[in-house]
Amino acid sequence: MIQLEHVTKTYPKASRPSLDDVSVGIEKGDFVFFIGPSGSGKSTMIKLLLHEVTPTSGKVYVNNRDVTSMRSWKIPSFRRSIGCVFQDFRLLPNRTAYENVAFALEVIGKSKGVARRVVPEVLELVGLGGKEHRYPHELSGGEQQRVAVARAFVNRPLILLADEPTGNLDPDTSIEIMRLLDRINRTGTTVVMVTHDSNIVNQMRRRVIEIESGRIVRDQPRGVYG
Amino acid sequence: MRLNYILTEVLTGLWRNVTMTIAMIITMAVSLTMLGASLLLYQEVNDMEELYYGKVEVSIYLLPEVTDEEREALDSALKADPLIRQYSHKTKEEAYAHFRQIFRGAPDLVDATKPESLPESFQVKLKDPTKFKAISEKYNGQPGIDDIVDQQKTLEKLFNILGSMQNLALIVAIVQGIAALLLVANTIQVAAYSKRREVAVMKLVGASNWFIQMPFVLEAIFAGVIGSVLAFGILMIAKTFLLDGTFESLTTVFPPILWTDVVLLLPLLAGVAAGVSAVTGWITLRFYVRV
Numbered sequence: 001m002i003q004l005e006h007v008t009k010t011y012p013k014a015s016r017p018s019l020d021d022v023s024v025g026i027e028k029g030d031f032v033f034f035i036g037p038s039g040s041g042k043s044t045m046i047k048l049l050l051h052e053v054t055p056t057s058g059k060v061y062v063n064n065r066d067v068t069s070m071r072s073w074k075i076p077s078f079r080r081s082i083g084c085v086f087q088d089f090r091l092l093p094n095r096t097a098y099e100n101v102a103f104a105l106e107v108i109g110k111s112k113g114v115a116r117r118v119v120p121e122v123l124e125l126v127g128l129g130g131k132e133h134r135y136p137h138e139l140s141g142g143e144q145q146r147v148a149v150a151r152a153f154v155n156r157p158l159i160l161l162a163d164e165p166t167g168n169l170d171p172d173t174s175i176e177i178m179r180l181l182d183r184i185n186r187t188g189t190t191v192v193m194v195t196h197d198s199n200i201v202n203q204m205r206r207r208v209i210e211i212e213s214g215r216i217v218r219d220q221p222r223g224v225y226g
Numbered sequence: 227m228r229l230n231y232i233l234t235e236v237l238t239g240l241w242r243n244v245t246m247t248i249a250m251i252i253t254m255a256v257s258l259t260m261l262g263a264s265l266l267l268y269q270e271v272n273d274m275e276e277l278y279y280g281k282v283e284v285s286i287y288l289l290p291e292v293t294d295e296e297r298e299a300l301d302s303a304l305k306a307d308p309l310i311r312q313y314s315h316k317t318k319e320e321a322y323a324h325f326r327q328i329f330r331g332a333p334d335l336v337d338a339t340k341p342e343s344l345p346e347s348f349q350v351k352l353k354d355p356t357k358f359k360a361i362s363e364k365y366n367g368q369p370g371i372d373d374i375v376d377q378q379k380t381l382e383k384l385f386n387i388l389g390s391m392q393n394l395a396l397i398v399a400i401v402q403g404i405a406a407l408l409l410v411a412n413t414i415q416v417a418a419y420s421k422r423r424e425v426a427v428m429k430l431v432g433a434s435n436w437f438i439q440m441p442f443v444l445e446a447i448f449a450g451v452i453g454s455v456l457a458f459g460i461l462m463i464a465k466t467f468l469l470d471g472t473f474e475s476l477t478t479v480f481p482p483i484l485w486t487d488v489v490l491l492l493p494l495l496a497g498v499a500a501g502v503s504a505v506t507g508w509i510t511l512r513f514y515v516r517v
């Protein structure tokens with residue numbers, strides 16, 4: 001599903017590479033944590049998978065497609081098969097929960113009819129039934145992140161990337177979001193999550209890949225934070 | 227849905243930044259008016275050249291004390307000249323009658339001029355109006371000739387004046403055009419900035435590039451088209467009230483500008499405005515905003 005082969009990424013003007021000769025494979029349906037200190041290269045990983053940055057050398061395969069050599073006009077359709085959740089939610093403040101999720105469908109050309117059918121369903125799935133017409137500022141942090149998860153998942157992506165999704169949430173809310181991601185993972189969606197929340201990693205007991213200074217220092221099937 | 231979405235985006239985008247939108251439309255309208263005026267002048271000069279160059283003559287003025295032999299010698303020389311298409315002789319009396327006709331609006335001037343003060347002349351039409359120099363060199367200094375005047379020279383002065391008016395209009399059009407395009411670029415940068423959250427989400431969920439860029443480019447095109455319609459209105463008003471009103475009497479000198487020429491300007495100006503705005507908008511998005 002995801003394959004990195006000897007990937008090195010050096011940002012311009014950086015003294016050392018963010019990722020240094022990293023090779024890793026992730027199977028369909030996996031749930032993977034990327035952990036490591038700030039600046040270790042975790043977020044670069046997400047950006048590589050989204051084709052927001054291209055590697056300095058090496059190959060990145062996502063959904064069996066070579067991302068490194070992908071033509072720029074193909075990137076939008078490629079991104080439709082990937083859902084994304086961030087620490088800062090990235091919701092549109094002037095749109096309701098429903099509209100935020102529907103927006104993601106409408107801008108890729110889905111009709112309003114499709115949105116009317118699918119959006120309430122996915123909001124129900126993330127546990128926001130009845131709160132469709134609330135604006136982000138009327139929702140708690142956890143609820144906002146649920147909207148973001150709904151938006152990422154509404155298009156039924158093959159992969160869900162989560163960049164510190166619990167970074168702004170308290171421990172109890174974080175657990176709830178993790179239960180949600182776990183449920184999504186059980187539908188067959190590959191989940192890749194970048195985090196440094198040790199509690200969560202220790203509770204979930206999933207595959208843990210630890211990165212330090214751009215290198216993979218640990219890859220454990222049912223790991224803990226360390 | 228898509229059309230509806232894009233139209234709503236365009237209109238809210240223009241309204242959100244309405245002062246800038248107005249500035250953009252006004253500068254575009256001024257620029258396009260000048261462009262239209264310069265095109266009409268260009269057409270006018272062409273029409274006039276066609277109309278007048280067929281009529282231009284070389285006047286060979288004779289000295290008051292010219293003798294009959296000198297006149298006859300000149301007459302036969304002109305008759306034999308291969309460069310000359312036709313010629314006619316104008317006596318002092320005919321010259322005076324013509325003078326009275328031209329200046330009938332100024333009776334004082336006519337009264338002050340005596341018939342004998344106007345010179346007699348030969349009016350010569352050349353086969354090729356540009357060959358004036360050859361004629362001038364050939365006849366200048368021959369006995370009985372006072373002066374040789376090429377009417378084309380006089381016409382050229384007029385055309386030069388019209389030509390420089392046209393150039394001036396074109397320069398104003400270009401300068402205003404540059405200002406308009408900078409405003410377009412700025413408007414789009416502001417619009418893209420105020421919609422940066424939406425754009426970020428659209429990129430994230432995989433909206434196609436044209437779908438993200440289209441509302442911005444359409445904003446620019448919309449402003450361009452409105453500007454061209456305004457410019458067309460100004461040109462129509464100028465035609466109706468200035469050319470057909472105040473300066474109507476000038477149509478004896480200047481061939482009138484046709485309505486068909488003016489109406490043709492609308493699609494032309496709209497096309498130019500829309501095209502240039504779209505390209506500017508697209509370049510702005512591509513190189514400054516990185517949408």
